[in-house]
Amino acid sequence: MTDLAQLGSQPELCVDDETRVAHWPAVFSLAFGVFGLVTAEFLPVSLLTPMAADLGVSNGAVGQAITATAVVAAFAGPLLVLGSGRIDRRSIVWTLMALLAVSSVLSAYASSITTLLFARALLGFALGGFWAMMTALALRLVPSKDVPRAMSIIIMGVSLATVVAAPLGAALGALWGWRATFLAASALGLVSLLVQLMVLPRLPSAGAPRLSAFRTALSRRAVLIGLVTILIVVSGHFAGFTFIRPFLEEVPRLGVSAISMTLLAFGVGGFLGNVVSGKIAARSPAWAVGSVALLIGAATLALVLLGASPTAAAVGTAVWGFAFGGFPVAVSIWNARAAPDLAEAAGALLSSSFQVAIASGAVVGGILVDGMGPTGVIVYSCAAVIVGAAVMLTLGRASERARGTGAPLSSS
Template structure:
């Protein structure tokens, strides 16, 4: 596989470590700046909100910039952001240092996913995107615990230094080992945004939102579930969350291979597998050993959801709109995660932690139902803007509305 793809995966690792690494040091930051923990939590919330709101716009504005240049620029901004965060004299300064790179966060994902898919070719596109997204999975398993450990070993500033160093290595790799990637003439805002007139795209994006809501309605409260239902100790919960993440890395890799074979069948099997895993967790959640096994399977299945969400949309998009569509996905990811967390919290508050499973299952089944929506045959397109699906093994869909 092209070395550029692995460098982009390292960049993804650095960016996600920067975004979520702050989670483990919120108590230290709360104490340092004399603020409440919920106020400190805005360092994460403001970052996510910025990503959700600005993604499509910043990607459109950078559409004509050389792809290597923009990826390198994003990583450079994340390096500077972490350095500034480490030297932050006040909470307001830290907030600004954290939010500024969030504007470019979706640009990296949109460009990296699109470039990886195009460089790998139609057959291996899902595996290439899976490699980039493995950076996300590994960051959640290793990046966040590493930054937390650095804070415990030294101080909270060390967490930002580590995240900055990771981004610096990715920056160097991008600058010295990735060839120039000029933008083709057909790329542009007008040709990209034309896809917004297709109902098919919006159904796919709705599927992403509902799918992520189903995933995170339960996953957001997994630690609480293991503590209250399975009666695991704090140490046991930590170990099981690590197991969840490690099996998730393997699951992400396997999902890339499966999606290369058939996108929609893999998507539907994924959703039904996650539903079955939730039902098993409900039935056997009170038993320690069975829950260890179930949680390993849950992690293996769950983590591939981000890749499934990406490919089940982009596999059917016109090539000239690929980066624009990829820029929309972080917004719908964040919206789905937020909705799932809120709905799961509502169920827990009113019916108890174990019943949160019955919020996740209907959402996942709804996403399963939406996956059967097909491209309307009445939609037409100019010949030069015909659909070019990412996955050659998938049936070619009907074109979407263009100009």
């Protein structure tokens, strides 16, 4: 029996795997949906400076637009999983996509930081709910032998968003203004909803996990190691990445077009990192997670030491993107192996840990950027991700060897 096949023991997944039809258009529609959600989540990164000027607040204050999204998402995932009960999962996905569109429209017309934070909280609910259900949805849409491929496709939507969100946001913000850019994000949400209305099959559920499933997942050492690593690495990453535009403006003194190209390099690097890390993680998730975290540390250190050079800043940012692009897929594979029989509960915990890390990183980053400037926050990022890498390369590798999970996902 495969690790992923064991997930069929969940009540809602008790379907004859041999007769289950693979719904690949639906899988791609989920990738498109998460692409829209992540694009909207990180638009403030590339639009931070003009948003702060227009709303009359500091860069650190606007950075909390990401915090608001992440805080709500951290609670939304587990709550949605616990409360979803017998609701058809298709209807839940449709609702989440509608929230993406509504949130983006409200952000576009925000006249104060309070309104903006409320709009971003709505996005957080959609994002947290989608991330929490992502693995279980893949299990419902394809036979178990195709689940790794389906998860890779869905997570690829995240990688594509990292390619598009920052550079396109900066470019469209310069051409149209930040408000019109958020309206474009709402259109993306509506298109995602229309596609999913056409291709998502019915996904009835026999019931959501109980609290006991979360307790069981948290009792597993491998799950805890993964969650701790996520909290450290992702918080460190987003403390710096949230304020990458001010760094590029003040240290290498790049103009808007150069910043757009640098952020595009970050995104392209992230897309490539997703592919490379997925191949490494198929053999050893611990090595994949730990190595990309170390690479983030090396890239941020290069920015601190050599960032005054426009070329060095661009290269360092691209390497940073490559490294972080590989983190979500690597840690998702780690999580799947750590709790293959608790898909929704483990997925909700992973989603919450990501969002708590994003929120805490943005908060710490906002404090540091206002008090120490953009270079200070990059120093913090470097230190945090190296600590996270150490956790996975020591405790994670030991756990991996003990569980004998160095083989590909399709093997027992």
